[in-house]
Amino acid sequence: MVHLEETLAKGVEEGKIPHAVVFATNTDGSFEYKHAVGKANYPDEEPIKEDAVFLLASQTKLLTTIAALQVVEKGIFGLDDDVSERLPELGGQKIITGFGENDKPILVDRKNPITLRQLLTHSAGSTYDAGHPLLVKLRKQQGREANTGVTVAERFGYPLIYEPGTSWQYSASIDWAGKLVERLTDITLEEYMKNNMWEPLGIKSITFWPYENPELKDKVPGLTTRTPEGNLVPFTYPFLNTGSKDCFGGHGAYATMEDFLKVQRSLLANDGKLLKPETVDMMFQPQLSPESAQALSDFMKHSPMAAMMIGEFKPNIECNWGLGGILFMQDDVGKRKRATLSWGGMANPFWLIDREAGLALTFGTQVLPPGDKPTEEMISAVELAVYEKAGVKF
Numbered sequence: 001m002v003h004l005e006e007t008l009a010k011g012v013e014e015g016k017i018p019h020a021v022v023f024a025t026n027t028d029g030s031f032e033y034k035h036a037v038g039k040a041n042y043p044d045e046e047p048i049k050e051d052a053v054f055l056l057a058s059q060t061k062l063l064t065t066i067a068a069l070q071v072v073e074k075g076i077f078g079l080d081d082d083v084s085e086r087l088p089e090l091g092g093q094k095i096i097t098g099f100g101e102n103d104k105p106i107l108v109d110r111k112n113p114i115t116l117r118q119l120l121t122h123s124a125g126s127t128y129d130a131g132h133p134l135l136v137k138l139r140k141q142q143g144r145e146a147n148t149g150v151t152v153a154e155r156f157g158y159p160l161i162y163e164p165g166t167s168w169q170y171s172a173s174i175d176w177a178g179k180l181v182e183r184l185t186d187i188t189l190e191e192y193m194k195n196n197m198w199e200p201l202g203i204k205s206i207t208f209w210p211y212e213n214p215e216l217k218d219k220v221p222g223l224t225t226r227t228p229e230g231n232l233v234p235f236t237y238p239f240l241n242t243g244s245k246d247c248f249g250g251h252g253a254y255a256t257m258e259d260f261l262k263v264q265r266s267l268l269a270n271d272g273k274l275l276k277p278e279t280v281d282m283m284f285q286p287q288l289s290p291e292s293a294q295a296l297s298d299f300m301k302h303s304p305m306a307a308m309m310i311g312e313f314k315p316n317i318e319c320n321w322g323l324g325g326i327l328f329m330q331d332d333v334g335k336r337k338r339a340t341l342s343w344g345g346m347a348n349p350f351w352l353i354d355r356e357a358g359l360a361l362t363f364g365t366q367v368l369p370p371g372d373k374p375t376e377e378m379i380s381a382v383e384l385a386v387y388e389k390a391g392v393k394f
Contacts, residue, residue, distance in 0.1 A: 001033060004385035008037045008378060015232045016374035017348075017365050018042035018224045021052055023261040024361035024386045027269050031359075031390050034258070038365075041222035042232055053210050053219040054364040056253045056260070057240060057345025058310075063193060063206070063263065064178040064249030065120050065324040069279050070196055072116070076184050079120075082113035083176070086183050089153040090114065090176050095125065096134050096159040105138055105159070112164045116180065119173040121321045123292040125160030126176075127169040131305050132161050150245040152179045168288065168295035168321070170305060178249020189247035200273045201262045206255040208247040220254065223347060225368040235368055240346065251346065257364040264353050264360035284339050284355060286320035286327055293320050308371045310344025311352075312380050325351075335383050337392075346370045350379050357392045 004022075011017045019038025025031060040048040056063075071077050077086075084091025091114060094107035110125065118124035129139045130146040135158055139146065149155030156172040178189045185192050190208050198206055210216040223235040240251050247253075266273050270280045288296060300306050301315045313319070318329040325343035328336055336342070342352035348370055351362040363382050367375055 001035070001385055001389055004381060005035055005037065007381045007385075008035070011374070011378045011381075012038040015230075017378050018232055018367055019048040019052075019221060019365060020378060020382075021048060021050055021054070021257045021364040022361070022382055022386075023050075023257040024359065024390075025261060025265055025268075026360075026390055027355075027358040029265075033386065033389065042224050042234060048221060049219075050258065051205070051219060051256050052221050052364065053205055053216050053254050053256055054221065054349055055223070055240070055345070055347050055366060056255055056349055057251045057347050058343060059255075059260065059345040059349050059351060059362075060249060060251050060253040061174045061343060062324040062351070063197070063253055064174050064181070064189070065283075066197060066263070066274055067181050067189065067192055067249075068116060068120060068177045069275055069283070069323065071181055071184055073276055073279060077116060077180070079117040080115045083116055083119065083180055084114055086180055087114075087176055089157055090126070093126075093157070093159050095163065096138065096161060098134065099137065103141070105134075105141075107159055110160060110163055112166070114164045116177065117287060118164050119177040119180070120323050121168075121287045121292070122171045122173055123165055123168050123288055123321075124171070124173045124176075125162050125164040125167075126156070126158070126171040126173050127161055128172060129156075129158055131170060134161060135159075147240070150243050152176060152246050152248060155248075165289055166291050168292040168299060170299070170309075172250050175248050175250035178247060181249070182247070189249055197263070197274060198259075201259075201266060203255075203259045203262055205259045206253055208241075208244075208252045208254070210254040216254070219256075221366045223366045223368065226372055226374075230374075232367065257349075257362050260351065260362050261360060264351060264362065268353050268355060268358070268360045283323040284327065284341055285322060286329070287323060288321050296321060308346075308369070310346075310348055310350050310370055310379075311342060312376055312383075325353075335380075335387055344370075348372070348375045348379075352383070357387065357390070359386060359390055359392065361386050
C-alpha cells in the first residue's frame with residue numbers, strides 16, 4: 001500500500017484533501033488495512049488520528065436502513081406497509097405539480113401509499129428543498145433557507161414531487177424512516193441503535209451527539225471547503241446538524257471509520273449480528289420499480305444534483321438502489337464488482353461493500369463541496385489500491 005499512502009500524502013500536500021482516514025477489510029478478516037494522514041483541523045499542523053470521529057452525513061443512511069430492517073424482522077412493521085398513519089406529517093402531504101394564478105402552488109392528492117421500502121430507496125415522492133425547482137420556488141415563497149429546521153418534520157415538511165413508487169429522487173426519506181423507527185419503538189434513534197446495533201458489535205463511537213460525549217467531542221475533525229480558486233479553507237458556518245433536536249437518520253450521525261467498518265464487516269460476512277442472512281441478501285438486490293430505476297439512471301446521467309454524489313460513477317454502468325445504498329449492476333473492471341453496495345456523505349466520506357470480491361472499505365475526510373474532483377481522485381486511488389492489495393481478480 002506504499003503507493004496509496006504516497007498518493008494520499010501528496011493529495012494532502014497539494015491541498016486536494018485536508019486529511020484522510022482509510023479502513024478496509026475482507027470477509028474472513030485475513031486482510032485488514034488502516035491509515036491516517038493529514039491535518040485534523042486544517043490548516044493547523046496537528047495530525048489527524050485513526051480514531052477521528054467523522055461527520056458521516058449521508059453515510060448515516062446505511063445505519064438507519066439497518067435499524068428499519070431490524071424493525072421489519074421483528075414483525076413490528078412491513079416493508080410494503082403504508083407509513084402515513086405513523087408519519088402523518090409526511091402522509092398528509094400532497095403532490096406539487098406547478099404554480100398557477102398569482103403564483104399559488106398547485107397541489108393534488110396522491111393516489112398511491114407511501115411505503116417503508118419506498119422511504120429506504122428514495123422512491124417515495126419526496127426530495128430535498130434545494131434539489132427540485134418546484135420546491136426551491138416554494139421554499140423561497142415561504143421565506144425559508146435551504147435545509148433548515150431542527151426536527152425532521154420541520155426541515156422536511158414539504159409536498160411530494162411525484163406519485164410514490166413511480167420515479168426516483170435523492171431525498172430525506174430515510175430521515176423519515178428513522179422517525180418511523182422511533183415511533184414504532186418509543187425510543188430515540190440513538191437509543192435504538194445503541195441497544196440493537198452498537199452493543200452487539202462492540203461499537204463505542206457512533207452517535208448523533210458527539211459534542212455531548214467528553215470522550216468524543218475533541219476528536220471531531222474540522223470541516224473544510226474549497227474556494228472558487230480550488231484552495232482549501234476552514235468551514236466555520238452552521239452546517240447540517242447545527243441546532244438539531246432530532247436524530248436525523250439521513251445525515252446526523254458521527255463515527256470513527258473503524259467503527260463504521262465494523263458495521264460493513266458484519267454485512268459483508270453476513271454474520272447474523274445485525275440482520276438475518278436473508279435480509280442482508282435482500283439489501284444487495286435491486287429494489288426499484290422499472291419506472292423508478294429509469295428515473296435513477298436519468299438522474300445519475302443528467303441531473304445537476306448528481307454532480308454532488310460522493311464517489312466515482314461511470315454513466316455507462318447501470319445502477320439500481322438496494323437497501324442502504326446505490327447498487328452497481330455491472331462490474332467496474334479493475335475495481336468494484338457487480339452488486340456492490342455503496343454510498344457517501346456530503347462532507348465526502350465514502351464506503352462500499354463488495355460481496356463478490358469479499359471487500360469492504362471506508363474513506364473518511366471532511367471537505368465541502370461534495371463530489372468535488374480532487375476528493376474523487378483520492379477515493380478512486382483508495383479503491384484501486386485496496387482491490388489490488390487484497391488480490392481481487394477481474
